[in-house]
Amino acid sequence: MTDAADRTAGVVLAYHPTEEIRENVARLLTQVPRVYVVNNSPDAASRGLLAELGAERVEVLEQAGNVGVAAGFNAGMRAALDAGFDFVWIFDQDSTVADGMLDALLRAQARTDLKVGIVGPALRAAETGNVYDADRGQGSAPIEALISSGALFSRPLLDDIGLHDEALFIDYVDHDISLRAGRAGYTNLKVFDTLLDHRFGDSQPARFLWRQVYLSNYSPMRHYYTSRNRVIVARRFGYGRWLRDDIRFATKAWAKVLFCERDRAAKLGAFLRGLRDGLRYRGLDSDR
Template sequence: MTGTARVAAVVLAYRPTASIVDNVAKLAEQADAIYVVNNSPEDAATDEVLAVVDAIDAVTILDQGRNVGVAAGFNAGMRRALADGHDFVWIFDQDSTVAEGMLTALLGAFDAPGRPVAIAGPALRAEETGHLYDGELRSGVRDQTALISSGALFSRAALERIGLHDERLFIDYVDHDISFRALRAGLRLVKVYDTVLDHRFGASVESRFLGRRIYLSNYSPMRHYYMTRNRIIMIRRYGFGRWFWEDAAYATKAWIKVLLCERDRGPKVRAALRGLVAGVRFRQVDTKVD
């Protein structure tokens, strides 16, 4: 399949650092085209970094009029990739680093027998520590209930069936939503554990707590608003499945760090409470986005 399929990569850029240049260059060695979505227009530092990115072969910069969010940003690149005739779309956050041979490994998962695969993703490693996240130390290709956006490879056939990301979510749980829609459509999500993506969650910094080394995400109050709001929306849409209990365990650990170790605890708690109310009040409609 790798010899015939046309693959476009989409990289979402919001005030990126110079590290994005190296990652896009690595992507250019594997993908046929790269669409870098500029989600921070009229920012001089971003313009300087993306000018270097734009000089890489096969790169197209897609400037947005404002910060349209993760969902709409990914969609802008995905629409362009599909309009240009690509068979697969491979999406990335700017804080992820692709590994050599990753595309070949992910494409191979779509040849698996059985129900069609909609999305294939790599195993995840913490960029800060160099250690694989919990549950990632496996091998082979295994079915999943959800995949994170960064590093995920989508088939054109699946996107035409389930649509793109729900742009009203803006950020957080965007990946859960499109994953669950794929499952509801009878498609598969798989993780290829033999290829690894280095990924950083939030503005992660090292800290100490009770003599132990920990890493704090330091998400802004705005992120806590969207995380809480969208978690409630996911519960309303998809119920309390396995995803919820895994997510609840992660959220509990994260909030312990927020309450005991991070600054601006008050604004973060208030933002989360506003998100809770907004999630309950959110008007549910058809989420298929073309």
């Protein structure tokens, strides 16, 4: 490990984890000296599986229940910072860590031509192995918003902008902290020299018109938070490329929901309630 890698801790957010989390934690341990696993589903099955991770460099942080993505990540990040680490590298359990990923991220983080904010890898669809069009390139390049999984944060950045907004609970948590970094004068970077295999939702295959597509099959609750938090973040930061890209992605996702998924009425109702609550939301400048 490099000196910077020695000063980096990994954080993995677990929610009803499967055996796959073992491999992801093992891969992380080849690149960082310590991993904090945050258990957001402290039932007997989850506790048992995570207890079997067994590595002395792994610490499981049990939460009282499902405290949400933002609070879960924050619990792991606080533990890492309190332990003296200078960088925190966070993951959800649906992502696969690639060999050499941290070194690539740290090279971008060390750029001196700009004030570096959050650094994250390019994305590849775990289901198909296809690299998304926006994730093709070389080196690193500025981007408004990165997904949480695979994102690398420095201590000075977090001291400046704070941690994730726990009131958001889930969805757009990553947009919010990315856009806060940008507002504070930092430049977030996407690193094209390393790829994160990532799944969105259940990723079940289906036929839509003449094409095979993959369905996220998010619950009505997820659709509620997605709808609510999109409005909240748009009210906080205004219209930008991030919102244009997001609306384009959401339009495609909703076409699959309406034509291919079950419980469409419940999901649409949740979306409308989220839209209403996002417009009514008053905590636009809440402390984090």
